[in-house]
Amino acid sequence: MEKKGKYKFxxxxWNGTIYDDTEFCVTIMxxxxxxxxxxxxxxxNYKEVFDFPVKDYYQKLGFDFNEEPFExxxxEFINEYNDKHFICKLHMGIDSLIKKLNKNGYDQFVLSAREETKLIEDIKHYGINNHFRxxxxxxNHYANGKITIGKRLMKRNGIIPKNCLLIGDTLHDAEVAAELKVDxxxxxxxxxxYNKLKQIDVPVFNSITELENYLFR
Structure with missing residues (x-):
């Protein structure tokens, strides 16, 4: 891995990065x-308008919270999601990449805006739970508060920011990384x-294969 002596964590x-649920989310919405x-x-269109906090994203789509509350x-969305989301798969190649990183001595974690009980169930369902520390x-299921739980995760596990890399699929993931002071x-x-992600000065890849080639070049 480039700078392999630097990164340890x-x-x-999860959603969209390891777990390929984008089209499913569009169907539900x-x-x-x-x-x-x-x-x-x-x-x-979804990939251009989706954003965090998700309440703002809903308002962009025309939901009127004076008529019905965001909650x-x-x-309603998350109930539909939880009912059928196991029809989705992991992104092609992600399982082997995570295993490869483990074999190379990296401690790996999942930090997600998904409700934690459901998140753990999901990861166990796909048989990759043993790869993560x-x-x-x-x-809650309103996808708000990722920075706070990220800071707690790092503190609990003694993660040094300069030795840590965060991998995600949204601009919000880059915002979280900046707040955590990690690459x-x-x-x-x-x-x-891709075009939306390129708005900021962070390396962007089109696929897991491209990411793996970058990490192990």
Whole structure:
């Protein structure tokens, strides 16, 4: 790995980075939008408008929280998601990359905006839980608070920022990395497009293969 003497810890995002659920999320959101006679999304459009906090993203799509609270809409989305999300798969090549990093001595973690109990269930379901030293998610399903739990994760595990790399798929992951004072790499096969990710000065890759080639070149 480039600068292999520098990095000892790798923090992974889950949704969109390891877990390929982007199209599934668009399908669910379109169901909610159709129910309210709002404009439907394409995958391409979704990758441009999706953002954190997700409440703002919902408002961009036309949800009126004077008519119904965000908590109601957010719960409707996550209930649909949890009911059928195991139809999704891991991104091609991610399992072998995570194993390869383990063999090379890197401590790996998952930091996610997903509710922690569900996150742990997901990772166990796909049989990759043993590859991670710790899995950390939120105590709610509204996808808000990733920076706070990231700081706690680092403190619990004695992670030194200069020796840590965060890998994600959204601009928010880069924001989290900046707050945690760790380096960041982004993959454009998740919830944000390549062009959107290139707005900031962080290395961006189109696939897990490109990422692996960069890490082990």
């Amino acid at each position: 790798i923090i992974w995002d 379109n169901k909610l939008l159709s129910k309210r006679n709002l404009t439907l999304l394409t995958v391409e 109601k809409v957010g719960t 710790e899995v950390s998610g939120l105590n 960041c790499l982004l993959i454009a096969n998740g919830h944000h497009s």
